[in-house]
Amino acid sequence: MKKEVKAAFIATGSYIPETTIKNDAFLSHRFFEKDGSAIGKDNATIIRKFKEITGIEERRYVRPDQTASTIGYLAAKDALDSSGLDKETLDHIIVAHNFGDVQYGSNRVDLVPSLASRIKAMLGIRNPDCVAYDIAFGCPGWVEGVIQASFYIRAGAAKRCLVIGTETLSRIVDPHDRDTMLYSDGAGAAVIESTEDREEGVILAHKTQTHAVDYAELLNMGPSYDPSEKNREIFIKMNGRKLYEFALTHVPLVIKAALESAKVALADIKKVLIHQANDKMDAAILQRLFQLYGLDKSPADLMPMTISWLGNSSVATVPTLLDLIQKGRLKGHDLNKGDKVVMASVGAGMNINAVIYQF
Known part of the structure; x- marks a missing residue:
């Protein structure tokens, strides 16, 4: 009897931006309520309460020359290097994000071409049967990309997928909104492969x-x-x-x-x-x-x-x-x-x- 095809993580990768932004970087911000009124608390108090609620002490931002696709490429390369696999054997590149590439000093989204196509080009993958596409699914996007890759593999439509999650939230936050302190930048990736030989992994x-x-x-x-x-x-x-x-x-x-x-x-x-x-x-x-x-x-x-x-x-x-x-x-x-x-x-x-x- 034929064994059931399952999906397994073969390798992972990530890119953590170099620039660290500590909470005290927001001491000079001018924060307002949703209705535009003054908050009525000093920034030191706002930041202290923010840390108590969220646990955040610092976050990472990308460099001015980086975008979601460039850091997604770095996470993808890390995963592929960790796997030792031939990149041309990938059947799908699935990239989860929500805002595309946003240039430094702007908050305008750039979605054409797709980030997946941009990353495929940066990786130098020439195989046209490696299908690259994006998904916008909120913060659960990468996990959903993993689920989609699993469906492809279990259906016999793919043997190997690269799933990437990449975002530069620092480019689309309102500096006058306290919630700005929540958001950061980063990218992570995983190679997922079909297997019939094991119950584990x-x-x-x-x-x-x-x-x-x-x-x-x-x-x-x-x-x-x-x-x-x-x-x-x-x-x-x-x-x-x-x-x-x-x-x-x-x-x-x-x-x-x-x-x-x-x-x-x-x-x-x-x-x-x-x-x-x-x-x-x-x-x-x-x-x-x-x-x-x-x-x-x-x-x-x-x-x-x-x-x-x-x-x-x-x-x-x-x-x-x-x-x-x-x-x-x-x-x-x-x-x-x-x-x-x-x-x-x-x-x-x-x-x-x-x-x-x-x-």
């Missing part, structure tokens, strides 16, 4: 949902909060409180559904690699997940976090986290043969997804 199950009717506008684009700003530019905006409530209600249920599909017990999960959006929110999501199983407390090292020093780099957070662990660059965390992990994300749309993977 494969994607076991996944689950995706879109909650659009009531929640699509929790993350959107809008004008600056500065009432004197007349340039009509738009920036990323967020309803933080409602998004927090949405995530706590829905993300644990999606993870639970994926675990049930994989027939994996929560107690058997070694790590939960969750989108790094907010320290307290992620901790609350994990706590709610354990409560769904009638458990009071999760293991202290179950959910590795990078948000304190990398901020929220959208589609890049999960693949960067995975790459750091795989390459022994995240102290106190490792993954070994047989370990089962959850990879999950939530973001604009509102979209949620989860993948169960066994190393």
